[in-house]
Amino acid sequence: MKKCPLFIITLLLLFVCAVLVLLLPVREKSLLEKRMLQVETGVDMQQLLSGTAPDTQQLEKYLCDQFPFRDAAAVIYATMENAMGKVVRDGVVICSDGRMVDPACGMDPEIAARNAAAMETLTQKTGLPVDAAIIPTAAYIYRESLPVGIERPDEAGILNTLCGLASVRAVDLFPRMEEHKNDTLLFYRTDHHYTDEGAYLVYRALCEAWGITPADGMEKTVAEGFSGSLFAQYPTLLSGQDVFCVPVCDSRVLIDDQ
Amino acid sequence: MRIFLLTAGLCLDAGALVYYKYAGFFLRTLGIGDVLGEVILPLGISFFTFQAAAYLIDVYKRETKAEKNIFTFAAFILLFPQLIAGPILRYSSLSPRLHEKRRPGAGMLEKGMTLFLCGLALKVLLANPLGEARELTAAVGEDSLCTWLSAIAFMLQIYFDFYGYSLMAIGMGNMLGLQFEHNFRDPYSAVSATDFWRRWHITLSRWFRDYVYIPLGGSRKGLVRTLLNLLIVWLLTGLWHGAGWNFVLWGGYWFVLLSLEKLGAEKLLMKNRVISRAVTLFFILIGWMIFSSEELSLLPGQLQSMFAFSFTQKGLLYLREFAGVILAAVLLCIPKIRIFAGRMLVKNTLIRCSVLICVLILCLCALANTTYNPFLYFRF
Numbered sequence: 001m002k003k004c005p006l007f008i009i010t011l012l013l014l015f016v017c018a019v020l021v022l023l024l025p026v027r028e029k030s031l032l033e034k035r036m037l038q039v040e041t042g043v044d045m046q047q048l049l050s051g052t053a054p055d056t057q058q059l060e061k062y063l064c065d066q067f068p069f070r071d072a073a074a075v076i077y078a079t080m081e082n083a084m085g086k087v088v089r090d091g092v093v094i095c096s097d098g099r100m101v102d103p104a105c106g107m108d109p110e111i112a113a114r115n116a117a118a119m120e121t122l123t124q125k126t127g128l129p130v131d132a133a134i135i136p137t138a139a140y141i142y143r144e145s146l147p148v149g150i151e152r153p154d155e156a157g158i159l160n161t162l163c164g165l166a167s168v169r170a171v172d173l174f175p176r177m178e179e180h181k182n183d184t185l186l187f188y189r190t191d192h193h194y195t196d197e198g199a200y201l202v203y204r205a206l207c208e209a210w211g212i213t214p215a216d217g218m219e220k221t222v223a224e225g226f227s228g229s230l231f232a233q234y235p236t237l238l239s240g241q242d243v244f245c246v247p248v249c250d251s252r253v254l255i256d257d258q
Numbered sequence: 259m260r261i262f263l264l265t266a267g268l269c270l271d272a273g274a275l276v277y278y279k280y281a282g283f284f285l286r287t288l289g290i291g292d293v294l295g296e297v298i299l300p301l302g303i304s305f306f307t308f309q310a311a312a313y314l315i316d317v318y319k320r321e322t323k324a325e326k327n328i329f330t331f332a333a334f335i336l337l338f339p340q341l342i343a344g345p346i347l348r349y350s351s352l353s354p355r356l357h358e359k360r361r362p363g364a365g366m367l368e369k370g371m372t373l374f375l376c377g378l379a380l381k382v383l384l385a386n387p388l389g390e391a392r393e394l395t396a397a398v399g400e401d402s403l404c405t406w407l408s409a410i411a412f413m414l415q416i417y418f419d420f421y422g423y424s425l426m427a428i429g430m431g432n433m434l435g436l437q438f439e440h441n442f443r444d445p446y447s448a449v450s451a452t453d454f455w456r457r458w459h460i461t462l463s464r465w466f467r468d469y470v471y472i473p474l475g476g477s478r479k480g481l482v483r484t485l486l487n488l489l490i491v492w493l494l495t496g497l498w499h500g501a502g503w504n505f506v507l508w509g510g511y512w513f514v515l516l517s518l519e520k521l522g523a524e525k526l527l528m529k530n531r532v533i534s535r536a537v538t539l540f541f542i543l544i545g546w547m548i549f550s551s552e553e554l555s556l557l558p559g560q561l562q563s564m565f566a567f568s569f570t571q572k573g574l575l576y577l578r579e580f581a582g583v584i585l586a587a588v589l590l591c592i593p594k595i596r597i598f599a600g601r602m603l604v605k606n607t608l609i610r611c612s613v614l615i616c617v618l619i620l621c622l623c624a625l626a627n628t629t630y631n632p633f634l635y636f637r638f
Contacts, residue, residue, distance in 0.1 A: 003364030006611050007371040007433075010618060017622070067626035077623040081387075084582030088575070149575025 020068035027066060032074060034232040037065035075235045082236035087147050089234040095145035098240040099189045100230035103139040103146065103153050112158040116168070123167040131209065133171040134159050135194070135202060138187035141177055169209075176205045190242040191228020196220060197245070218247040264318040268311055275307040283501030302342040304498055306335050308465055313349045315469055322350040330356050339430035343423045345441040345461040352436065360435030370432030372603060375614045375621075377425030380418045382621040384587050386628070388415035391580035395573075403573030405563040411580065413546045414587040417445065420459070444593040446542070449534040450524045451515040454542060462498070466491050477520075484520065489513050499549070508549045515541055 029036050042058025067073060078089070087094040093101050116132075123130045139146065140155040159172060177186055177198070186198035194202070200217050207214040226244035227235070278299050285293055313334070316322040325331040333356055334349055362370070392411035398404040424441040431438040441460050448454035455463050471491045477484040489510075496509020519527070527534040544561075551557045589595050603610045 004368035004371070005607060006375070006614055007364075007367040009611060009615055010371050010375065013615070013618065064626050064628070067622075070626055073623040073626040076620065077627045080620060080623070084387075084586075086579050086582075088579060147575060147578065149571040149573070149578075 017068055021063065021066060024066070024068060027070075030065075030071065032071040032227070032232060032235060034229055038062045039066075075237060078234055078236040079238055082234075082238045088150070092230045092234040093139070093146060093150050094234070094236070094239055095142055096147070097142070097145050098238070099138065099142060099145065099187075100191075100228075100234065100239055101137070101139040101142065101146070101187075102192050102230060103137075103150055105137055105139070105192050109154065109158055109161070113161055116161055119168050129169065130167070131169045131171055131206075133173050133202070133206065136174055136177055138192065138194075141181050141186065171206060171209045173202055173205050176201055185243075185245075188226070188228045188242055188244075189240060190226070190231035192230060193228070195245055196247050220245045220247045222246075260318060264314055267314045271307050271310045271314065275303060278303055280497070280501045305344050305346055306341060308346050308462075308498075309349075310335060312346070312465060312469060316349060322348075322353065325349070325353070337431075337436075339434070339436075340427040340438060343420070343427065344459070345424055345427065345439055346465050347438065347461070351439065355436050362433060362435035366432050366435060370429040370434075372429070372610060372614065373425045373432060374429030375618055376603070377422040377427075377429060378621050379614075379617045380422030380425065380590075382422075382624045383617070384583065384590070385415050385419035385422055386624070387580070387583045388412075388418065388587060391415075391576065391583065395576050395580075398570070398572050398576070400563050400566070400568060401570045401573045402563055402565070402567050403569050404576060405560055407573070407576055407580065407584075409543050409547050409560075409564070410584065412550050413446075413543050414584065414591070416546060416549075417442075417591070418587060444591070444596065446539060446591040447535065447593050448538050448542075449531055450519055450527050450538055451512065451541060452519050452524060454538060455512070455516070462495070466495055470494060485517050488517055488520070492516070502552065504548060504551045504554055507554065508545060511545055511548055515545075 026039050027037050028039055038058065038061040040058065041062045042056075064070075081089065082094065091102055091104050093103055095101060112134075119130055119132055122128075134155060136155050137153060140153045143152045146152065156174065159170065159174065180186065180201055184197050184201065185195050186201065187194050204214045223244040223246070224241070226242045228242060231239070231242070278297055282294055282297055313322070313325075317324045325334070334347070334352055337347070337352075340347060388411045392408050392415055395404040395408035395411060421442045428438045428440065439461055443457040443460065445454055445458040448457050471487055474487040474490060475483055476487065492509040492513035493506060494509070495512070496505040496507070499505045499508070527537060547560060548557065551560070590599070603613065
């Protein structure tokens with residue numbers, strides 16, 4: 001050990017990894033990555049021995065997916081990449097304030113135009129009033145903190161398409177969200193969804209548009225250590241902590257005050 | 259009889275290489291590519307056929323004794339650490355160790371593992387991300403910064419990929435009690451094209467020098483014959499790297515550069531070492547662009563894009579994305595830094611163990627997050 005410590009430590013480490021691959025139970029899904037893992041090796045001993053195995057990609061995927069402490073490995077690797085300056089991975093972009101966004105998750109302008117046409121047809125056929133609103137994405141609301149070179153989503157353009165329809169009333173939520181983007185946690189830092197506060201802001205804006213008095217905000221519980229779907233794609237520790245807020249509501253339903 | 263056996267042996271050896279690696283290419287060029295059907299290229303064929311040819315010639319010239327034990331000979335030809343991507347070994351350098359009872363001492367085991375882990379780190383932590391950088395930037399198209407980044411990323415990727423593998427092979431050899439020659443000596447600090455080829459893939463350059471260039475007459479038969487010999491060597495070197503016109507053109511490109519240097523350009527270059535290094539690096543970069551250009555028709559556009567100085571924000575994004583890994587790679591190309599890092603690892607056991615175990619863990623993390631990462635030189 002004294003004469004060749006690196007040799008012995010490395011062999012021990014690799015041996016322990018190999019033994020753990022064999023001994024640890026096969027994991028079916030990764031909670032961190034939010035995906036199903038490869039559980040079949042795809043190795044057919046007869047094929048392998050006869051040299052006719054088509055390829056070993058399934059085996060490689062199995063070994064990667066079932067690698068001991070894979071979640072930790074994913075976090076370490078992502079953090080290393082992030083530390084080296086990489087801010088884009090699998091479509092997830094880390095903004096200058098550490099927030100994760102997915103600029104491609106907004107609505108496609110062509111689909112938006114098709115949906116708008118469908119809504120107009122609905123209004124014309126039924127004669128019912130139709131209101132429509134576009135919920136902006138975090139990538140649009142925080143577009144100024146996107147890294148240089150990332151295409152800015154054109155959600156205002158989609159809103160304009162909606163506003164151009166004769167029979168559909170467009171509710172513009174953008175100004176309200178823009179107004180509160182720095183003082184309220186509108187979107188999760190590691191997920192593309194908006195938070196309860198973002199949702200409540202939208203609700204109030206809709207109520208105002210419809211002339212309804214909004215209900216008061218509910219109490220909520222806050223869970224620390226939340227990681228969203230964007231973190232699953234780029235699990236770097238440098239992006240900062242996220243929290244998950246759950247409104248506490250009375251689940252009892254009262255009928256005739258009973 | 260000896261010459262007959264040598265010729266027969268070389269024909270068999272070269273025949274295997276031509277059949278598996280080049281027949282399809284030549285037949286496709288003639289428009290009859292379907293005649294041969296699908297030919298699966300044996301792993302490392304360019305390396306072991308060259309080792310076998312060198313052995314035959316050395317035995318013929320009585321520079322080495324013929325091996326009478328088939329297992330020892332097979333061990334030389336199929337020695338797994340270097341079988342697939344070199345270095346190209348000479349039998350005379352390996353023969354004594356193959357015949358003795360090898361018991362690698364603790365020092366060899368430690369040195370071997372150190373080299374192996376360093377090579378692994380160069381491949382996994384540098385060459386692979388550089389490959390990603392190259393792929394992403396090449397896909398952008400008409401942006402000068404992206405074209406430069408793509409070319410630089412490939413230049414660094416191919417070096418660290420191949421150098422990394424060579425270190426791993428040498429390390430594995432050490433752990434088996436064998437000494438392999440080093441294949442690289444800071445190639446990107448070369449001051450001329452001639453100097454570059456003394457530092458890049460040293461065992462291949464030496465093979466071509468000893469078994470093609472010198473037997474053809476080398477530089478002893480006048481200028482015209484020297485240039486002809488150089489042309490033959492460099493077209494063969496290009497073809498050795500792959501069956502494609504880009505490799506032939508790349509070989510021709512080096513022939514032109516080396517010929518110009520033979521005609522006096524090297525003396526001009528040597529007047530200022532900073533300028534000579536910069537000029538050499540630039541020509542190496544252009545060389546790698548030709549080398550990596552699987553569709554030669556795209557090459558003029560790429561070269562034009564480099565000097566069009568048209569920029570988009572995509573270029574800035576990728577510069578930021580890959581600046582860290584490119585900078586790390588560039589630093590390791592500087593001889594003084596590489597030597598300093600090497601000395602630190604050799605001298606201090608604590609530093610060696612802690613740094614390289616961390617590196618191993620990072621490599622395992624990287625490998626667990628990616629699947630197939632073939633070495634670039636496997637395909638040759």
